[in-house]
Amino acid sequence: MTQKPQTNVGELRRSGVVKLKDKDMYSMWVKTACSNLTSKQLRKLADITDKYASFYQDILEAESREVRVRAYDLCDLVCPLSKIRATELIDNLGEGETVKIILGDSDSLKSVAQELKIRGIKPGFEQEDKNRFILTITK
DSSP states (O other), rough: OOOOOOOOOOHHHTTTTOOOOEEEEEEEOOOOGOOOOOHHHHHHHHHHHHHHHHHHHHHHHHHHHHHHHHEEEEOOOTTTTTHHHHHHHTOOOOOTTTTEESSSSHHHHHHHHHHHHHHHHOOOEEETTTTTTEEEEEE
């Protein structure tokens, strides 16, 4: 069985390959003299893209599956503002995304935990300090 060669995603980006928001859509920058391409050159570019696109697609899809965690520090907010802000964060959370919400008092923790329970969400919990609580939520 032949393994695919390892490629640096940063190098791909520097070479002009970019993952777009739509599924299976990528963009590639092409350097040309004076931004001019003939139809023959465009057809050749399309052939090259078809030939090598699956290789780049595998690498870029692997990168997009990496878990990205955003952290929001709500320690400076007190209840009910912390609950409102946490609820907004949860509502805007995309499928498969993870967020860490950092709360600064036990009342805020109870309020947000109650909201999560109502929604059927079981967060990860961590207590860093007496008044510093971290909830990790994945949608």
